[in-house]
Amino acid sequence: xxxxxxxxxxxxxxxxxxxxxxxxxxxxxxxxxxxxxxxxxxxxxxxxxxxxxxxxxxxxxxxxxxxxxxxxxxxxxxxxxxxxxxxxxxxxxxxxxxxxxxxxxxxxxxxxxxxxxxxxxxxxxxxxxxxxxxxxxxxxxxxxxxxxxxxxxxxxxxxxxxxxxxxxxxxxxxxxxxxxxxxxxxxxxxxxxxxxxxxxxxxxxxxxxxxxxxxxxxxxxxxxxxxxxxxxxxxxxxxxxxxxxxxxxxxxxxxxxxxxxxxxxxxxxxxxxxxxxxxxxxxxxxxxxxxxxxxxxxxxxxxxxxxxxxxxxxxxxxxxxxxxxxxxxxxxxxxxxxxxxxxxxxxxxxxxxxxxxxxxxxxxxxxxx
Numbered sequence: 546x547x548x549x550x551x552x553x554x555x556x557x558x559x560x561x562x563x564x565x566x567x568x569x570x571x572x573x574x575x576x577x578x579x580x581x582x583x584x585x586x587x588x589x590x591x592x593x594x595x596x597x598x599x600x601x602x603x604x605x606x607x608x609x610x611x612x613x614x615x616x617x618x619x620x621x622x623x624x625x626x627x628x629x630x631x632x633x634x635x636x637x638x639x640x641x642x643x644x645x646x647x648x649x650x651x652x653x654x655x656x657x658x659x660x661x662x663x664x665x666x667x668x669x670x671x672x673x674x675x676x677x678x679x680x681x682x683x684x685x686x687x688x689x690x691x692x693x694x695x696x697x698x699x700x701x702x703x704x705x706x707x708x709x710x711x712x713x714x715x716x717x718x719x720x721x722x723x724x725x726x727x728x729x730x731x732x733x734x735x736x737x738x739x740x741x742x743x744x745x746x747x748x749x750x751x752x753x754x755x756x757x758x759x760x761x762x763x764x765x766x767x768x769x770x771x772x773x774x775x776x777x778x779x780x781x782x783x784x785x786x787x788x789x790x791x792x793x794x795x796x797x798x799x800x801x802x803x804x805x806x807x808x809x810x811x812x813x814x815x816x817x818x819x820x821x822x823x824x825x826x827x828x829x830x831x832x833x834x835x836x837x838x839x840x841x842x843x844x845x846x847x848x849x850x851x852x853x854x855x856x857x858x859x860x861x862x863x864x865x866x867x868x869x870x871x872x873x874x875x876x877x878x879x880x881x882x883x884x885x886x887x888x889x890x891x892x893x894x895x896x897x898x899x900x901x902x903x904x905x906x907x908x909x910x911x912x913x914x
Contacts, residue, residue: 549617549624551576552645554610556747559600565592566644570628580604616748622721623648633657639766639792643745647721650741655858656714658834659689661764661789663782664698664774665807672775672807675799676701679772682825684711687858688835689740691716691768693760694729698774698782703732707739712858714767717744718752718760725752743767761785762792769882770795770832772822776810783810786819795831797822834862834882855898859883860891867901867911874907 555566555576572590573579579587580601587598617624625632625646634657636642662680664672676698680690684706692699694715706713715736717725721744724730736742745763746756761784765771771789773796776782786796798819801808815821820831829835856864862881866872872880878888892909895901902912 548575548577550607550610550614551580552624552626553613553747554604554607555579556645557606557610558597558604560597561600563641563644565590565597567627568592570626570644575628613748616722617647620722620748621649622748625652633767635659635768636763636766639762642766643763645745647744647746647748648741649721649743650737652714652741652743655687656689656712656740656767658687658858658862659691659714659768660828660832660835661691661768661771661785662698662702662774663692663764663771663776663785665776665780665782666695666697666699667807668697668701668775669805669807671801672698672799673701676774677705679774679799679822679825679828680705681709681711683828684709684713686825686829686835687711687861689714689858691764693718693757693764693785694725694733694736694742696726696729700729700732702774703736707735711739713740715740715742716760716764716767717742717746718756720744720746720748720750722748723751757781758784762788765789765792765794768794769834770797770828772797772799772828773811773814773819774799775801775807776814777806778809778813780810783814786814795820797828797831799823832882833880836880853898853900856895856900857891859887860895863888863891863895864900864911867909871904871908871910874909877909 568590569579573582584598587593625648627642627644660683680702684690689712690702690706691714692702694717703713703715713736719725721742724733733742765785765788771785771794773782773786789796796819798811798814799822800815801811820827822828863877866877866880878885881888896903900912901909903909
């Protein structure tokens with residue numbers, strides 16, 4: 546907690562944005578050292594001028610910092626700096642990831658296998674049905690559903706994932722102590738039991754309109770792909786799709802009535818190359834890390850995958866890969882889309898559980914009981 550004080554203080558220094566914040570940490574190792582550094586050393590950091598040095602040296606709002614730390618403690622919030630090993634791995638690969646994430650609930654390694662589902666705040670019956678169906682089906686497969694806690698499609702995506710026993714992550718455009726919209730307070734609390742609520746904004750930050758594009762880049766950044774269910778030509782969910790493309794994520798869109806304004810944005814995305822979505826299969830076949838979750842017959846909405854109870858989301862992916870026979874570890878890495886070290890760690894865990902067997906030459910197969 547004492548270390549958090551300096552991270553929060555550095556965020557409060559006037560003139561220090563995300564890029565400069567990370568440059569200072571890269572140079573000095575941690576924010577406490579930034580405040581202790583001499584003027585010459587600070588000026589050696591690219592982007593730091595006399596005004597920034599003065600702001601760092603004269604920073605005095607330590608009372609405000611202590612209040613923030615106390616509120617964080619009282620509300621059970623965790624802070625994840627971008628240097629923390631628990632910082633979401635998906636976010637580290639995007640341009641300009643947030644230096645600090647405020648997290649309430651439980652963000653875990655399994656949440657790296659995630660899909661963003663977003664759309665209009667005012668869906669019609671078709672949009673509501675599609676949002677509920679897609680979210681529920683991917684959640685049943687062990688894929689974490691990421692969205693923005695907004696009215697409409699976002700709320701439906703979170704709720705459907707929760708109802709199917711899956712995990713979901715809500716990304717806010719406000720501080721974690723400011724629930725917006727207010728009527729989603731109960732949903733917010735439910736998400737904490739099967740996922741997490743995250744934000745890059747300090748506590749007390751109101752849901753100003755300028756915050757939502759920044760929130761949208763985190764929604765897409767946390768996910769392996771983004772599905773736009775229903776969106777007008779001016780929907781904020783199109784911003785999320787734009788960030789997804791910029792971040793190298795797959796973009797999907799649900800086609801709609803050509804006479805409906807609610808489908809204009811989705812239809813335009815499809816014209817520009819977004820993957821058309823008619824079923825969960827369309828998503829699973831496009832994202833390599835999801836492919837192992839498909840059965841030979843395809844996914845049926847009234848079916849569930851059968852896995853040993855002890856398996857995590859990522860372990861389910863590997864279990865499916867090994868279910869059809871013997872597979873070399875290099876192929877497991879390639880097909881799963883996970884890092885080699887992560888695959889080896891998961892395979893070891895599954896071997897210790899008696900679920901897989903390692904054969905000579907680094908081949909693996911499911912252990913038949």
